[in-house]
Amino acid sequence: MSDGPGRDLALELVRVTEAAALAAGRWMGRGRKEPGDEAAVAAMRLMLATVEIEGVVVIGEGEKDEAPMLFNGEIVGNGMGPRMDVAVDPVEGTSLLAHGRPDAIAVIAIAPQGTMWSPGPAFYMDKLVVGRDAREAISPASLAAPVAETLAAIAGAKHRPVEDLTVFVLDKPRHAKLIADVRAAGARVLLRTDGDVAGALMAATPGSGVDVLIGIGGTPEGVIAACAVRALGGAMLGQLAPQKPGERVAVIAAGLDIDLVLTERDLVRSDDVFFAATGITDGVLMPGVRYTGEGATTDSIVMRGKSGTVRTIHAEHRLEKVMHLSPKAY
C-alpha cells in the first residue's frame, strides 16, 4: 500500500477519445464515412503518442497493408510505461456519423500485454451483454437458449416484468427472427443500424435505460466491449458466428473454436483494464460533440477495471485546440 494507488491510465485515455471525437465531429451527416474516420484515426494516434505505455495495437483499423495508421501490430504510446494491449475504434459507427444518426462514439481500451483475446480472421460474433444486477441470470447456455427464456431470467434478476426490459439489437436482416422473438417475449427493442460497442456499453451501464444487448456483431468490437463490461462489473457472452463467405473456413483453419462460448473474462483476461469512450453524435449514454463558436464540448465515460471507478467527463475545449485537431475539416 505504500506505493500509492497506481496510475489511472483511463484519465489519460479520455484525451485520446476526446481528440478523435473532436476531429470526427465536423463530419457528422455529410454522407461520407471515410473522411471522418481518417480524421479520427489521425487525432487518436497523435494523442496516443503522449500516453505513458508501451502499447501494441491488437484491435485496430485493419492489417498493416490495408491501414496506414493504428494497424494491428503498430507500436503506440510514448514507450515508457507498462506493456499493454491496445484496442481502438476511432469512430465506432462510421455510417452513424456519416448520416448524423445517434450513438457514434470514439473508443479505446487497454489491458496488460497478452490479455486481450485475438479475433484473427473472425469477423462476426454472437453476443449477449447484461449489467451487474443481472450477472447471475445468464450462463454460457443462454446464447443457445430461446430468447424468451433468457429475457425472463434477466427480468427476474432485475425484479421486474419482461415488458419493462429494453433490448438493444442491431437492425440487420440476419436478426429478423431474433427481433420477432424479442417482441413476442414482450420486451421493448432499441434498434440501431450500427454500433454494438455503444449497445454493450448501454446494457452494462446501470440506469442507461437499456438492459440487454443481444445479437451478432463484430468480433473485434466484442473484445473492446468486454473491457468495458469487465470494468462495469457486468456480464458478457460471445460465440463466433461466421457470416461472410469463407469466414467459417478461415476461422476453423486458424484454430478457433466456433462452438466455444466465451465470457468477458476470456475476451480480456485481466481486471487491470482501462476504457474510455467519447460521444461523437448525440446518444443514449452521452451527448455528442457540440460546437459553441468559442470551441466545442465533449462528453465521455472512462473506467478502470481494478478500482471499478467509473467517471463521466464533460469537457469544454477552446477553439484553438479544436482547430488544432481538425484544422480544415472539408
Added chain:
Amino acid sequence: MIEPMDRNLALELVRVTEAAALAAARLMGRRDRDAADQAAVDAMRYTLSSMEIDGTVVIGEGEKGETPMLYVGERVGKGTPPAVDVAVDPIDGVTLLANGRPGALSVVAVAERHTLFFTHLAYMDKIAVGPKARGAININAPVQENLRRIAEAEGREVDELTVVMLDRPRHERLIKEVKEAGARIKLISEGDVAPGIMAAMEEDTGIDVLMGIGGSPEAVLIACALKCLGGDMQCRLWPRDERERQLLAEEGRDMDRIFTVDDLCRGDNVFVAVTGITDGELLRGVRYTGGYARTTSLMMRSISGGVRWMEAKHDLKRLREIAGPRYEGVKHRQAHR
C-alpha cells in the same frame, strides 16, 4: 502538421482531490475539524505519492515543524520530472464540513517549479473577476468605480452584479460601499477559493466579483484557477497586527504593492483540480449509495484553457482492496472520540 500535446496533469490531480474529499466526507457534521483535516491530508498525500512529478509543496498545511504532512517545502510525488510547485488545500472550508454546511471542497494546483507566490503573511485584500471583466479592475480605486467598470465590461447594470465576500466585521465598510453602489451581496462564512473560481465562471455561477480580505494561500490557489479560466485579480498584502507588519518589512514588501494573477502564479503551464466535499454551488458534495460513493470535480489547465467537469462513481469495496480503510474515516473518527 499537427503537434502532439503533452501530459495533462489536471486529469491525474483529480484523483488527489477526489481522495481527500472521499476521506473527509465521512466526517461531515461531526464537529471535529482536526479529524476531518487529518483524514483529507492523509488521503491526499497517499495519492500524491503515486504521481509522476517531482513536486515541492509551496502552499500546504503549515510550515515545517508545525505539521507532519504536506508542510511547506515537503517533497511529494515519485520524484520524476516535471519539477513542479504544488499548492494544496485538502479542505477549503473545514468548519463548513465539520458543521455539515454547504461549500466545503478540496483543491490542488500544480505549476512549474518556483512559479507560485509565497508569503508568511496570512491575509490578502482581493478583487477577482471573470474573463469579460479582465482589465477593468483596480484594487486602489473606490468600490463604486470598480463595480461600474465591471458592469460596463460585462454589458450589464451594476445592480445586476453579485459580489461575494467573507462575512467578517472587517468588511463592514466594504459591505456598505457595495450596497451604496447598488450591487447584490453574497456573504459567506468561510472558504473563498470556491467563490474566486465562481467569479471567473460568471455565466455558470451567477457570481461576478470576489472582494475583501481573505487568506493568502487561497489567493494563490485562486490565481492558478484564474490563469486557466482567463479571469483577472488584484491583491495586496494585509498585515493583521504589528508582528505581521514586521514580517511584511522582513519580506521586503509593502502594502501598496499590487499582486496580479501573474505575480501570484508566474507559471505558464498550470493545472488545477477541485472536488466537492459537501454540496455547494460550484460542485456537488460526496454522496454515498450503498457500496458506491459519487464525487463531482472540476479540472482545468492554463495552456489549452480547457475545463472538464467530472462525475465519478467509486466502488468502495474495490477501493478498500487497493487503498485500505483510508477512505472510510474510521481511524480518524476513533482517534478523536
